[in-house]
Amino acid sequence: MKSLLNSHIKFYASLCVFVLLGVTIAAFAAAGDGYSKLDQAAFDARSGKLEQAQATLTSLLADKDNAVLAGYELGLIHYEDGELDKAIPFFKAALATAFPGPGSGRDEKALTALLNQETDAAKIRYELGLLCQSQGKQDEAAKLYRDGLSIIASQGATYIGVKKCKSCHFKQWNSWRKTKMALSFESLKPGVKSEEKGKLKFDPNKDYTKDPTCLGCHTSGYGIPGGYVVAADGDKAALKQAKDNAGVTCEGCHGPGSRSIEIQEDIKENKRPYTFAELRAVGFQRTDVRSCTPCHNTSDPGKEPGYHFVYEDNRTEDQHENIELKYRQD
Structure with missing residues (x-):
């Protein structure tokens, strides 16, 4: 009986993985063309085809399924060149698209205390980045924005x-x-x-x-x-x-x-x-x-x-x- 029960548990655990995987893959496939364009453009930007990459990514800003990641990649192009003043607007706009609602209202100390938690990890970095930027801490703001978008790009x-x-x-x-x-x-x-x-x-x-x-x-x-x-x-x-x-x-x-x-x-x-x-x-x-x-x-x-x-x-x-x-x- 115990062996049979364990077999059922394993079966249903595997079934759950397949169901969840199916939902994830379906969502991924829905934006599949955009993802392939994003990946190719991000690759091109670092392989001597910068203008072509920027044109593709800019066109994807109008695609609601890919706007956030397109903005992230456009920001990264400048971030990796040390051009924070050009990177921040792209990062900030991408995060504003990802989190269009009002902020939590937490102060800097409260947000900093939450940086290690998984829940709302990207949004916490966005809000903390906004506070840092308002205080003139451009380097800190840029890194927080980038990290928040990195979490989104990694599907959480x-x-x-x-x-x-x-x-x-x-x-x-x-x-x-x-x-x-x-x-x-x-x-x-x-x-x-x-x-x-x-x-x-x-x-x-x-x-x-x-x-x-x-x-x-x-x-x-x-x-x-x-x-x-x-x-x-x-x-x-x-x-x-x-x-x-x-x-x-x-x-x-x-x-x-x-x-x-x-x-x-x-x-x-x-x-x-x-x-x-x-x-x-x-x-x-x-x-x-x-x-x-x-x-x-x-x-x-x-x-x-x-x-x-x-x-x-x-x-x-x-x-x-x-x-x-x-x-x-x-």
Whole structure:
């Protein structure tokens, strides 16, 4: 009887996943053409076709299903070039479209206290960004706006940490952990890469592991629910969360995995075929030049104005081993 009950529980759990997946994929398919245009335009913007990309994204601002993400991508083009004055209007307009109603009325202290919660994570960053902008804190406002839109673009998924990825993708993890991306957090520690730091006018003996200007690119998910946190001494939960997100992890390139892992576990359990669209619909990202340019841009120390990251010249230098995915159909 117990065995039969467990079988029924497994069956209905799988059925729920399929039903929820069907709803998500249906919604994704409804805007599928827009999504493909968005993805292509975002890629083109970082691949030498800027004017073409901007024209496509601007046209998508009139499409209610894609206006928010189109505005986000238009803002990112300028944000990655350090042009905050041009990025902020796009970010702000996109968030105003996503959240057209009145704000919560919370003050800066109350909103800041809510930054780690998953509920209303994007809206909280939007409201806090508005307050920062009104106080002339343009850098903080731009980052909050960008983070809020990043959460929307990831379909509300949160970070789960590299150990969860390792449990199913051990071979990828095992090759990744030896890369510069995996070890990027180590370079923030005193005495590590001293010569390189000296050339870039950094103090080689200084501890940069709590510097917010560094953590955004040397960790994963900093400022996003579930992502890297600066843990207080003795806070075991926060220390674990920090350890799981130190360096550029799987989620640093593929996006937060709280929603895609449910699909991946279902695929593994039922040994069923799947396509990338299923994962894309819940925030999983295909790695391309867009995975790199949030950090490898003109704000990267040592880079000159006008610097352009050449993805094809760098993609094979520091990535994990690509393992054939057994059930992938495309």
